[in-house]
Amino acid sequence: MASQTGTTTIPNRRQPPRRLIKVLFSAFGNRYFLYTLSVVMFLTFWDLAAVQKILGNFLPRPIEVLSQLMSLNTEPLASKTLFEHLWASIHRVLIGWAIGVSIAVPLGIFMGLNPYVRAIVKPVFDLLKPMPPISWISLSILWFGLGEESKVFIIAIGSFVPCILNSYNGIRLIDPALYDAARMLGASRRQEIVEVGFFASAPAIFAGLQISLSIAWSCVLAAELVGSRSGMGFIIILGMNQSSPALIIAGMVVIAITACLISVGMDRLENIVCPWKRELPQ
């Protein structure tokens, strides 16, 4: 710039470094570059830590985890492939969650609509609410044995609490002005409940379904850690028993990816089911 108007004999030596800084700056300003950098740095430090044995012999290198994941697909564990184990966990989650939700949502709605139901259900519910679902594991094994039932029970309990809370609050916190509007338009009590109660609480109920699904997912792992011959929790326990950290981390990665896919799927579903949701306060 300055060199073009000034004398041409002196080359502008400052330009190349400036350009480099500019390129660096624009790279650091690019968020995808930063994302990549962050992941690469994480993997590098992990790999370094593994090679230097900072955590003893039980931190595998990332590449070992990857090859473990590959071999899980071909070599069955306890006569099941990776996908069969994953399916075993998902299957339990779906059944337990469905049972918990199908009791909790109607109960929460009735609690919100009817003061008598609330007076009867709420005190018991408030007692049970603070108990972590995992604390039920021992009892459920005594009651239902080591089979599927005890795992489904834990998951159902875990799904139950957030679901009933969200349904109840979803109904309770509806803006009374919406009921007024419906009544002024000539809605009967039944039409009021269907039009306002159902729709206005739908986003809150849906949020309850979402939260309970992620809790159900952690419950299934806890239940499988205690006593199981299949499922992702079993893979992790097997890794511990075989002193194979690569197997444990491979299991954790699969769990994380699945949970992530489930939550993305639920978000998509919510946009389809409640397209108006953004307008509701909070």
Next chain:
Amino acid sequence: MEEGTAAMKNAQAKIEFRNVSKTFIQKETQKVHVLNDINLSVYENEFLVILGPGQSGKTTLLRIAGGLERPSTGEVTLDGREITDPGPDRSMVFQTYSLFPWRTVLGNVEAGLRFKGVTRKKRREIAKKYIELVGLNGFETAFPHQLSGGMKQRVGIARAYANKPVVLLLDEPFGQLDAQTRMLMEKEIIRIWEEEKGTVVFVTNNIDEAIYLADRIVILEGKLPGKISGEYKVNLPRPREHTDIEFLKLRKEIFNSTELIL
């Protein structure tokens, strides 16, 4: 301006408040006396504005006419029948819009007809007509959250009119709008009312809005319990000008005669 009121007496009273008082009970024991001995007639095809400051019980008065509240004493009648419940013969437009967020513009405008059990085809036809009347063609499939405040209230007005009410009740409908939108909407409500006719009760705390809109203004006094402290007939031809000398004269008169800050 009192002679105008006498002339109105000959017209048929649509809504009548007789000795209406209202006391709310708060927190089990505390009593709030909101309205005291209100006597008021609203005449057929009249645009009545109830003008009062905040905390004057004007919204409660309107809600009693709507049937959303029952008076503690006295009675309110519509065409001689006592009002006990909300009903589709009265429609209300709310300050906070109260549109159903899960319904599109069309779904909101149809709502009352749906409650009545009008067939899908018929109610679509009626709703389209009122959406056009309020100038929202092309927004039928929009959700309320996609609309501006003024447009939301247009939906509110269309929804109220689609039910073919005998009386339209508006509760500070433009209170949340900015000044420009507010003046535009005042013009619009007059245009719509002149097309649809019918009896209108409009509650506001804004003197200019009251004079711009009203056939008759009723003043509610500004401390609870609210009581009627004055009445003005507005004989100015429409469309009115906010800066018209007669307009300003009346504004000054109302402003001076009421000791309230409005």
